[in-house]
Amino acid sequence: ETGVTQSPTHLIKTRGQQVTLRCSSQSGHNTVSWYQQALGQGPQFIFQYYREEENGRGNFPPRFSGLQFPNYSSELNVNALELDDSALYLCASTGGRSDSPLHFGNGTRLTVT
């Protein structure tokens, strides 16, 4: 089975720009979550999508937004980038049952200069 894939692997943007990160969920998974992992820190929950609807959000401002498509792939969009947005962005998918484990991708490393 194909695992969770994220693109691009690395990205450099300038403060104030906008960025879109992409995630393909594992085959058969209908729920996607996004996490931000700052350097030396644990991942922080941004939001989750289930069947194309946002299904929970962490403590992130509205300039962090997302989409989920009918094939369950997902995008994370960040507007008006700030230096503190520099981090590893992780996507995770799951089958949707409350006891299903999360399967993480390898992440996208975003650097904002």
Next chain:
Amino acid sequence: GDSVTQMEGPVTLSEEAFLTINCTYTATGYPSLFWYVQYPGEGLQLLLKATKADDKGSNKGFEATYRKETTSFHLEKGSVQVSDSAVYFCALSYQGAQKLVFGQGTRLTINP
């Protein structure tokens, strides 16, 4: 709010040493507890989990027991290998394995 605290790293051990990585949590309810591992250049992988008090999760020689009285979920392994070198994250969740709250991670290096 809910939070997870792990012992400060980095931790450096020799091969075959005994490992303990401490994890304590603060929670308003009764969460499930997890250990995730992140190898260099890779995403997070679930190492083990426990869903209720006194449960013991185990995998690949690692163990952790859900202790409600001490709000702890310490990770242990009797004899570590060089291949165990990675960053380990303790986490909790109220909705099964979704919407995780992570600790800050503990970097483990095993020397041959």
